[in-house]
Amino acid sequence: MTAAAPVWSVDPRTGKPREQVAVEATPQEVDTVVRAAHAARGALADRAVRAAFLRAAADHLTAAREQLVEVADAETALGPVRLTGELARTCHQLRAFAGVVEEGAFLDIVIDHPDDSAVPPVPDLRRHKVPLGVVAVYSASNFPFAFSVAGGDTASALAAGNPVVVKAHPDHPALSELVAKVLRRAAAGHGLPADVLGLVHGFDAGVELIRHPLIAAAGFTGSIRGGRALFDAAAARPVPIPFHGELGSLNPVLVTEAAAAERAAGIGTGLAGSMTLGTGQFCVKPGLVLVPSGAAGDGLVKTLTDAVSDTDPGVLLDHRMRDAFLAGVTERAQLPDVESPVTPGAGGEHTVSAGFLTVPAERLTAPGPHDLLLEECFGPVTVVARYADDTEARAVLARLPGNLTATVQLSTEEASGAGHGADLLAALTPLAGRVVVNGWPTGVAVAPAQHHGGPYPATTSPSTSVGATAIERWLRPVVYQNTPEALLPPELHDANPLGLPRRVDNHREG
Structure with missing residues (x-):
């Protein structure tokens, strides 16, 4: 049997290896990580726990800032000032999504009571959005914090209630391992299994990941060539899945x-x-x-x-x-x-x-x-x-x-x-x-109105990877028709026990 290829951390200032960080994941190891993430879905069902986890992740990352920035700089040469700012941005994004989860508008709750006078008659209809399942995230090279293991795709997918498996970028594997450990510690502090965040290394592992039948969606930031290959693989699956890729832009x-x-x-x-x-x-x-x-x-x-x-x-x-x-x-x-x-x-x-x-x-x-x-x-x-x-x-x-x-x-x-x-x-x-x-495009503010996406090939879908609406990538709507309230999730009860924003009979509440 061929030994698994080593994964090295390399200093871009010299081109010399720093240390061996891991080994590339085999197909069997990818399968194990994805199945473990899939089994952890139920642990993310409680919105209060999810919000607390996201805030704890931000706090843990902030506490480890000195070590994280040191490792990131050694692997990317982006400099401590830039990296410290990027880490702060990443933590702000995690906290912002915690607020989105608590507020609950992302569930897009709509209730229509029966109306026999309508043409055609309207039955009792109650709609909200539910998580897709395990999300694959492909890290970016140029943003080792904000678009990588703890970046926007991961934060928004977790906020939506989906476990995540990250394919680490080969330019910062040591940082990827370190950030994953920090996030898992934050998860453990709120009773969540470590498997809500998986991490794999290697090009072949990335291909295996997009093909795995339990992967429900994917987010990617990188080149047109690499992104398009994964996009095509996602579409060619027996059950195609959404692929939200940022591929390239002339701006x-x-x-x-x-x-x-x-x-x-x-x-x-x-x-x-x-x-x-x-x-x-x-x-x-x-x-x-x-x-x-x-x-x-x-x-x-x-x-x-x-x-x-x-x-x-x-x-x-x-x-x-x-x-x-x-x-x-x-x-x-x-x-x-x-x-x-x-x-x-x-x-x-x-x-x-x-x-x-x-x-x-x-x-x-x-x-x-x-x-x-x-x-x-x-x-x-x-x-x-x-x-x-x-x-x-x-x-x-x-x-x-x-x-x-x-x-x-x-x-x-x-x-x-x-x-x-x-x-x-x-x-x-x-x-x-x-x-x-009358400004310049560099610098993408993390704000509710932000949109970081565009027509192809900038992105493969009309969605954003930055801002509150990024959470919509990882959800799907479900409507219940003529369903007894005792069988409905509490989000759809008439009394609104969770105090969520919603639209009832075409009137907005909350």
Whole structure:
């Protein structure tokens, strides 16, 4: 029998292994973990226990902050400041979902009493939402806390009452193990079995996970290639399951001529900060920026050049990503009419330097080799497309696939409603799940109104992985017809003993 492959923690600053953390899970081990999670479903039925568990998880993570950040930095090179903030965001998200669970509106309770006068007659109907079952979560490389073991998919799935099995990301396996232990301690403190959170390592284990018959849904954050393969596997199962994948995003930015004339320096500086934040490894990094030709646009590019030139080289999450970045920027820079005011590339043996490319927007208005510039390049690089007029800019926008975000930089007058600001907003809305005006897309606030998703290939479903409504991914509605109250769950009793928000006979209560 072939020995299981070891799982190593690697220092991205040197490319050298730090320690062996685990071994890749065999199909039998994946089966054991999933079945144990499935058996733990009943333990999550009590909403009060779930809410207390989520808050305890946040408290335990906060208490272990020093150790967690140290391990995360050793495996990702993202730096203590960034990681401390990301951990705080993750804990805030867990506490926010605890509040969602307690409030109960996510159950979407609707009661219609019998109405024989209706056409056709209405029987007694009572609807609410129930958990799907065991959820598979595929961790992201670039957010070792917020989109990994204790991240948004895990928090929202647990909040909905589903056990979770996480496929750890190979870029931070030691951190994954540590976070899983912290969450299991929090679970034990509230009488929950450790199996409400499972963890497996290995590429093959991830494939086995999506195919397992007891997996009821999956959440993924990663590449288009990897996400699409899992999405197809989820759809090809004998019983297909929902697959909520975040696959990739160009996050276009349109700068109007009036905005460039009004504040070229501010826009150029802001763009430089956004595209290099986290060494360009944010899923909402602006990857394509439409800038007007002419003096105003020239000023913006000059400011961008100065700001990006002052950016220090950085370390990417692993050397595979570094190789892909170097190959990607080289291929793009060799296209006709593409220039490099600041050349992105190797900043050292283990680092990369930030830069940007420019191209006439006309090159992007029709299919051709320059379509490569309309694909995400992970790392500290963006493409500045110089457009001659609004028609040319809109022609480029019309060719873009779905995105997580789309941004427009307007002048003060345009933002007040004058000119074509509203028309530009309408043109960007079909492209993305979040439209930003006079700001930058990097930074995704954890708030009830937040939406982190978008048309394909940004995501595979019209849902969000951030914000309160992420819980809807892991629920399904069930309606009971003409069911005696003694047989109904308490959530659907007429007296509303749990005090839940609901709609009764088309009138909202609570």
